[in-house]
Amino acid sequence: MNKTKWGIIGLGKIAGKFCTGLKAVKDAELYAVASRSASKAEEFAKEHGAKLAYSSYEEMLKDKDVDVVYIATPHVFHHEHTLLSLRYKKAVLCEKPFAINKSQVQEMIAAAKKEKIFLMEAMWTQFLPHFEALMEIVKSKKYGQVKGLKADFGFTAEFNESGRLFNKALGGGSLLDIGIYPIFLALSILGAPQKISAKASIGKTGIDEDCDINFEYPKNVQARLHSSVINNTPTIAEIELEKARIIVNTRFHEPSSLKIITNDREITKEFEVVTNGYNFEAAHVQEMLKQGRIESDEMSFEKSLLLIDLLDKVRAEIKLEY
Numbered sequence: 001m002n003k004t005k006w007g008i009i010g011l012g013k014i015a016g017k018f019c020t021g022l023k024a025v026k027d028a029e030l031y032a033v034a035s036r037s038a039s040k041a042e043e044f045a046k047e048h049g050a051k052l053a054y055s056s057y058e059e060m061l062k063d064k065d066v067d068v069v070y071i072a073t074p075h076v077f078h079h080e081h082t083l084l085s086l087r088y089k090k091a092v093l094c095e096k097p098f099a100i101n102k103s104q105v106q107e108m109i110a111a112a113k114k115e116k117i118f119l120m121e122a123m124w125t126q127f128l129p130h131f132e133a134l135m136e137i138v139k140s141k142k143y144g145q146v147k148g149l150k151a152d153f154g155f156t157a158e159f160n161e162s163g164r165l166f167n168k169a170l171g172g173g174s175l176l177d178i179g180i181y182p183i184f185l186a187l188s189i190l191g192a193p194q195k196i197s198a199k200a201s202i203g204k205t206g207i208d209e210d211c212d213i214n215f216e217y218p219k220n221v222q223a224r225l226h227s228s229v230i231n232n233t234p235t236i237a238e239i240e241l242e243k244a245r246i247i248v249n250t251r252f253h254e255p256s257s258l259k260i261i262t263n264d265r266e267i268t269k270e271f272e273v274v275t276n277g278y279n280f281e282a283a284h285v286q287e288m289l290k291q292g293r294i295e296s297d298e299m300s301f302e303k304s305l306l307l308i309d310l311l312d313k314v315r316a317e318i319k320l321e322y
Helices: 013-022 038-048 057-062 075-087 102-115 129-140 174-190 278-290 301-318
Strands: 004-009 028-034 052-054 068-071 091-095 119-122 146-154 195-202 208-216 222-228 237-241 245-248 258-261 266-269
Touching: 004 013, 004 057, 004 278, 013 028, 013 038, 013 278, 028 038, 028 057, 028 278, 038 052, 052 057, 057 075, 068 075, 068 278, 075 091, 075 102, 091 278, 102 119, 102 301, 119 278, 119 301, 129 174, 129 237, 129 245, 129 258, 146 174, 174 208, 174 222, 174 237, 174 301, 195 301, 208 301
Parallel strands: 004 028, 004 068, 028 052, 068 091, 091 119, 146 222
Antiparallel strands: 146 237, 195 208, 208 222, 237 245, 245 258, 258 266
């Protein structure tokens, strides 16, 4: 069977993690990497075992042997680089957030549909075993209806006003980078809220350093969410159901475990994940390509549109404009 040949655009920390995960995927080959710096491309290719290193995105995209492109450039470039890849008829797995706003995401999806080329947002949590198990438990209503949830994701980043996290021109801030994970969790479990309220601490570079979000649903169900790039937080998720409480242990968006607490017992479900977890989304993409799909049946266009819509609405609440 022929291997799926992957190309990488944007050779930062996340791309390195993705390449490590890709090694665990059957029939996957890290074929080519691209950077605007030839030396960076060559260094990255050597470190991760890529066959080819390109100093131009377009040169890599012209390579007829590249089957699918993983885009890991800063947030503000996702739209541009996705459209560029689709023009070259390359399937695309684009890092989250899919783009900087909903209109960009709509344009990306329209282009994928027009070209009949596969496109998916790289929300890797969707495909992790503990998350899939959590969703099965919630959907089964084994412990009744969801009464509410809370989730946080925070860490203390070293301040660098020109770096990706603190640079507004690069789409910096806690919301798009890590706040997206608690929001994704709430969307997955409870759907789109009826009402959104949010407040943020805006730093000297104009980005949200801390963000508190509250989603309101019918029957007084709420999702309380928090993100921060200036404070460490437990980075856990807690789902309150009628007959149980489920805790997704730290760090909830990565390969993790579930603690299920009922009146009479407490059990912990472990998941034998021996990789860093990025292999699951890559394997899913390859399966979709094998089936000739242009859209994931799990991380669908609709889900990505709902997710970016929520991010846009939270940004409006905290008055953060890019």
